[in-house]
Amino acid sequence: MIRVGGEIVYDNNGESLIEVYKDLWKMGTKRANMVEYGIMNENTRKLLSKDDSADRNAKTEGAYDMVMAKVYKEQKMKLGKILNDQSPYAPYNMKSGFEYTITLPKADKIMVAQANEKVKGDTLKNIHLEYETIENEELANQVNEGYETGRSLSYEHTTLLKTTVWAKDASRFNESIDVPMESMMAVVLLFRKRTITDSEEYVFPSIEKVKVTIEGKPNAVYSQGLTYENFYDEAKRLFGMANNACNDDISVRKFYKDKFALVINLRAVDDSLIVGSGKKILGDNPGILLEIETDGISEDILCNIFVLSDGLINISEKALQGISY
Numbered sequence: 001m002i003r004v005g006g007e008i009v010y011d012n013n014g015e016s017l018i019e020v021y022k023d024l025w026k027m028g029t030k031r032a033n034m035v036e037y038g039i040m041n042e043n044t045r046k047l048l049s050k051d052d053s054a055d056r057n058a059k060t061e062g063a064y065d066m067v068m069a070k071v072y073k074e075q076k077m078k079l080g081k082i083l084n085d086q087s088p089y090a091p092y093n094m095k096s097g098f099e100y101t102i103t104l105p106k107a108d109k110i111m112v113a114q115a116n117e118k119v120k121g122d123t124l125k126n127i128h129l130e131y132e133t134i135e136n137e138e139l140a141n142q143v144n145e146g147y148e149t150g151r152s153l154s155y156e157h158t159t160l161l162k163t164t165v166w167a168k169d170a171s172r173f174n175e176s177i178d179v180p181m182e183s184m185m186a187v188v189l190l191f192r193k194r195t196i197t198d199s200e201e202y203v204f205p206s207i208e209k210v211k212v213t214i215e216g217k218p219n220a221v222y223s224q225g226l227t228y229e230n231f232y233d234e235a236k237r238l239f240g241m242a243n244n245a246c247n248d249d250i251s252v253r254k255f256y257k258d259k260f261a262l263v264i265n266l267r268a269v270d271d272s273l274i275v276g277s278g279k280k281i282l283g284d285n286p287g288i289l290l291e292i293e294t295d296g297i298s299e300d301i302l303c304n305i306f307v308l309s310d311g312l313i314n315i316s317e318k319a320l321q322g323i324s325y
Helices: 015-024 026-031 043-046 065-071 139-149 226-246 252-258
Strands: 002-004 005-008 098-100 149-168 172-177 179-194 206-215 261-265 279-281 288-296 303-316 319-324
Touching: 002 043, 005 303, 005 319, 015 149, 026 279, 026 288, 043 065, 139 149, 139 172, 139 206, 179 226, 179 288, 206 226, 226 252, 226 261, 252 261, 261 288
Parallel strands: none
Antiparallel strands: 002 005, 002 098, 149 303, 172 288, 179 261, 179 279, 179 303, 206 288, 303 319
């Protein structure tokens, strides 16, 4: 949760689910260099957690697991959302400062017990905050001046709207999205098994067709409905281009096998750096209605519905003036 001047500007308790999915679209080299952020092979994770079954002589994908576990024994968490790509920030002279509240998952949600043992909990030690500073006085004054005269900070606002259960053997599902947004970028549906054994597995529920209705009218982009031959291209437009400048690391086969996402893209342009190109949704019923036809699913699954929108924070006289998303 992020507050500015005491007002919540970002709150999403399901962010990890969609952030894990976004990382899947990163090129293999980018993912390989994210060891310090927790993306690593199983044996390295075992070494870090002092698992007795870890192989201390293993070599995986050309990287020495023992070396990785030694170099990255401290894990990092980025807190750069909103401020990450927005130029330097001057916190000490701000009347409305940024406050981050971080809630970590319980140990048994992220750790696997060894044989005949239970996950009892975990302990965090040696927590420290790292940040860059401006030492040049002239540059520091320029940054301060920007927050005094007025500037806007844009960011992607993500909302886990709801999680529903799709029952096995059903062939038709209706999902409604009725939250008002100034610039809705996309609606993303991620499907998981009810019993999750793989944090990077996303199920394809044999969807045949999706009818998209916005405020009572068929959407112009999907006027004939969104069909299975479009699913990969729409996901790639949103996730692949943003992560890899038009390259992607999820093949069509992998996408439908266990990396599926249903994406309803509502942007006027594909460029993720252009703010405000999303669809304005007033929030009046019926909002957005998705009528989804499937070929039937063999087991109950969870459907997580996310809404992505453009967020904008306006700051003037070093104080929060307004928020929109």
